[in-house]
Amino acid sequence: MLTLAWQTVKARTSGFIGAFVAVLCGTALVAACGILMESGLRGGVPTQRYAATDVVVSGDRIVRPPGGDVLAFEHASEQPPVSAELVAKVRAVPGVRDAVAEQTFPATVVGPDGQVLADKPSFGHNWGSAVLAPFRLVEGRAPAAGDEVVLDAGLAAAVGDEVRIATRSVPVTYRVVGVAAGVGSRQASVFFSDAKADELAGRPGKVSAIGVLGGTPGQADAAGAGDLADRVEEALAGDHVSVSSGADRSAAEFDDVSQTKSILALIAGSFGGYAVLVAIFVVASTLALTVEQRRREFALLRAVGATPRQVRKLIGVETLVVAAVAGVLGSLLGIAVSQGLRSAFAGIGVVPADFELTISPIPLAAALLIGLGAARVAAWSASRRPSSINPVEALGEASLQKRDVGRVRLVIGWVTLAIGVGATAVPLFLRGQLGAAMSVMAALVIIIGLALVGPRVVGRMIEVVAPGLGRLSRVSGHLAAANAVKNSRRMAAAVTPLMLAIGFAVVNFYSQTTFTAAVQQETTSSITADHVITGVAGVPAELTAAVRGVPGVDGVTPLVRTQVITARETGDSVEVQRGPAHGIDGDAAVDLGVTSGSVKDLTTGTVALSDSYAFWNNKKVGDTAEFWYADGQPARLKVVATFKNDLAFGDHVMSAADARAHTNAGMDSAVLVRTNDVARLNDLIGRYPGLAVTSALAGPDRSDQRMQFLLNLVAVGVILGYVAISVSNTLVMSTAQRRREFALLRLVGTGRRQVVRMMRAEALLTVGIAVVLGIAVSALPLGLLAIGLTGTPLPSGPGWVFLAVLAGAALLGTASIALATRMSLRTKPIETIGMRE
Structure with missing residues (x-):
């Protein structure tokens, strides 16, 4: 065989x-x-700041709700701290030569003109952790007093210079007592004394990570580090930490x-x-x-x-x-x-x-x-x-050729098509990213249904359109119409992948652009501030009180963008999701669209929930909401209000203090101000390098959704490329199969140009039906999604993308058929008619 x-x-x-x-x-x-x-x-x-370590102990960022399976987990967006008490515990592990605690916090070196000196992210550390890189002094000495620092060589400062460094407040003057050199890094490093670094980190009893040095200096190997990591992990089994070695150390860094x-x-x-x-x-x-x-x-x-x-x-x-x-x-x-x-x-x-x-x-x-x-x-x-x-x-x-498809296939196809059409109405009742995802799923179900009933649908469309081809051209048009009517299944096989490509691309793209436009629209209407203060690395929390003291300010609301992780039981499984959340202090410059309770009651230990989240999770004012903060720490907060503007603020709004306490930066994302005197605001923020006053606020932090959108575009592009290969294969092979038919037509008197025009007419018919079906597949789910999100039936987004998709599909279809036709006509008719199939 x-x-x-x-x-x-x-x-x-x-x-x-x-x-x-x-x-x-x-x-x-x-x-x-x-x-x-x-x-x-x-x-x-490549590991940089922890290059000299064998093992790194950091906070565990994986959140696993109780009762979930192995796939029920989510990754915390912020790095949780580690208890400082674990340093001694790690030192006691056999094979550990030393365990070094490290503190990491924002620290920006500011020049005399108020401009940031580093061209990359800058962080402060305790000098004791310099050995983990290692950083070595090339000039001067280690910092001892609270006003002394050591800068890495990339910050271009000399021993004896005075520099201003901003952490979470106005810049403070420090004296450079040393310059250190280490491995090349994606970050600039500023070293303080150990006591000063603990103070600036602002987390008493906590450290950012613990670097573990094992064995003899310079003689550690991967196998030894792996064994040491196993022993450290066993010793810290109940402390909710992550133990990394080898390439995984960069994940902790x-x-x-x-x-x-x-x-x-x-x-x-x-x-x-x-x-x-x-x-x-x-x-x-x-x-x-x-x-x-x-x-x-x-x-x-x-x-x-x-x-x-x-x-x-x-x-x-x-x-x-x-x-x-x-x-x-x-x-x-x-x-x-x-x-x-x-x-x-x-x-x-x-x-x-x-x-x-x-x-x-x-x-x-x-x-x-x-x-x-x-x-x-x-x-x-x-x-x-x-x-x-x-x-x-x-x-x-x-x-x-078999004239019709099977009855069972037709029944399954029509039922699938009905289910897909019904699912397109979900966004009218379910807002947010889930509604947009349901639109894409509904379109895919419709495409599957149309693929199953394709020969029947395409056949009916051909019966309507084909007579027009005969009237346009007496010979070529008549032949194209006759071929299309008698071979509708062959044409359906060519139409289906083209329809899939058009519908899949259009729905995936415009569902996300429509959702993004709806978010921005609601954000614009929900932010009542006249001006917004933002910063490259954040806004110091103390600035809110300072702004409130500025004459002419009618209202101030600090805004902390964060994320939360939620879990919900769905049958026998647990569904875990990460979504945007916000922290605010009062509603002087925001409008949440409160439907029950009061935002004035939003203090530490409380939360406001969106109407949709409260409905699906059976929560009301006075209940307790359970979730996880951005750093993976569990939260049990009292519900004090519900609101409707969830596209702008997410499903959870908590106090600014609670949100801020669970971010690494420990700062606000923005300060919303209602005032007409922008000059006074500019004078105030002049003391804080990197801050700026703007008149508008961008949409909420939906980096996960944006990333998913961009990933979808990449995935759709790759899949469409694969589908394009399928379309080209199908069209070329089905056209090449008709060589004997072409030869017979030419032997009975049909000219070469007439055959080419016949195939051109068939190509236009194939592409035209695919375009009509592709638009129909995408129009219904996108129209209902747009109505549910923006109130208008027209999806948001650049129109040229839609035209480009149609043009690409049309070019692919016509070019494939034209190429195969010309190749099939190269051989003499008398030779082709005698060829075996």
């Missing part, structure tokens, strides 16, 4: 090109996702790396699963077309005695031969694809620019096996019909 399959593949190389390309691209996608997933577990950036490692594995996993499904779909559709083109061959095999099992086995072995070659090449190609995805993710801020991928044979081998499995499933699906036809009827059936 293998010999026969190999001979068939060699003899029909052109017929297997489509399946080869589909498996190649699918395997490359899966391999790239596997590399990204492994990098999320083992990758990172850099906040963006910590979040990247957490989300990259999840993104790659979900994207990889989606890529596998699309790969199976594309390979199956391409292979089905290849098998359909060989129906006479399989009919002959059945007529001369081949059993259904032998036919299925032949198709399966042929597919595995092609898939094996394509899978090996695709796995290697996945390395380049993973690098491209990493660059794309870095460009949109999902991963740091210096994040390094981990490449090993494991994801490549897994992708090869998945590619072979997908090809085998596709072969099984494609081989069912040719293997089950009756041998007596085989040759007769092979010469005719």
Whole structure:
């Protein structure tokens, strides 16, 4: 069987090109996702501030609600502190030479003109932690008094200079007593005495991390560090900390790396699963077309005695031969694809620019096996019909196209279509990101339903449009109309992937832009301030009181943007989500749209909930709301109000003090001011470098949603590229199949140009139907989403994207058919008519 399959593949190389390309691209996608997933577990950036450590102990950022399964967790957006008492506990672990506590807090060096000196983020540390990098003095001495500092060499200061440093207040003058040099860093470092650093960190009894030094200096190895990490982790098992060694140390050092490692594995996993499904779909559709083109061959095999099992086995072995070659090449190609995805993710801020991928044979081998499995499933699906036809009827059936789809398929398709149409109304009752996600899901369900009933729908559309082609052109138009009517299933196979590409791209893009516009619209109407004070690193909390004392100020509201993690039981599982939240002090410059309770009661230990969140979680004023703060610490706050403007403020609004206490910066995000005297405000903030007065406030902190939107764009782009390959394969193969038809037309007197014009008319008909269905698929869910979010049926976003999607689909469809037609017409008709199929 293998010999026969190999001979068939060699003899029909052109017929297997489509399946080869589909498996190649699918395997490359899966391999790239596997590399990204492994990098999320083992990758990172080079360790810098902790380069001399063997192990780093930091706060555990993983929140796991009780009762949840292994996948029920979320990553805290802020780094939680560690108890200082654990330093002695770590020192007592066998094999630990020393344990060093580190404090990290914002510290900005300001020049004489009030400008920030560093061109990268700047943080303050205790001098005792300098050994963890290590930083070594190249000039001067270590800081001893509270007004002494050591700067790293990149800050260009000399011993004896006086510098101004701002932490969470106005800049204070310090004397430079030393200059230190260490490893190259993405951050600028300012070292204070240990006592002063504890004071400036503002967390009594807490430290940022603990660096662990083990064994003999300069002789630690990866295996030894791993064993030491296991012992430290065992000693701190009940202290809710994270113990890191090797490449994982950078996750404790850099906040963006910590979040990247957490989300990259999840993104790659979900994207990889989606890529596998699309790969199976594309390979199956391409292979089905290849098998359909060989129906006479399989009919002959059945007529001369081949059993259904032998036919299925032949198709399966042929597919595995092609898939094996394509899978090996695709796995290697996945390395380049993973690098491209990493660059794309870095460009949109999902991963740091210096994040390094981990490449090993494991994801490549897994992708090869998945590619072979997908090809085998596709072969099984494609081989069912040719293997089950009756041998007596085989040759007769092979010469005719089945006129209609099965009744069961039609019923499933119409039911699926009805479910999708019904789901488009969900955003009218469910606002927010979930409503936008439901619009995308509804569109996908509609696309699946249309794909199932496609031959019937496309057939009806052709019956309406085809007569017009005959009137436009007596010969070419008439032939195109006749072909379309008699071969509606073939045209439906070409229309479906084009429709999918249009609907999928348009709905994914405009659902997010509509949601973003709704957020900005509600933010604008909810912020009643005349002016907003913002800063590059935040606004000191003390500024609110100072602004209140400025003459002419009618109202002041500090605003702290943060995030919270919530958990809700859904059946037997627990759903964990991270969402935006805000901290405020009074409502002098904001309008939450309060529906019950009062924001005046919003003090430390209380919270206001959005109407939708309160409804779905059965909460009312006076109840206790349980969630987790941005640093992963649990919260139990009393509900004092509910509000409706959740797009602008999120589902949780708490006191500014509570929100601020659980952020690393410990500062406000902005101060909202109602006043007409902006000159006095500018005079006040002149004492705080980096602050500015603006007249508008950007939307709430929805970095997760923005990141997801950008990720969706990347994913949609990759998937659409794969779908484009499927469309091109389908159109080229179905057109090339008609070489004998073209030859026959030319032999009976039809000119070459008339055949080309006939195919051009068919291409326009195919693209036109796909565009109409694609617009219909996206118009209903997007229109209802826009009504639910903005009150108008027109989605928000740039119109050129919509036109570009339509133009791209039209160009792809017409170009594929035109190219295949011209290639099919190269051979002389008399030679083509005598060629075997």
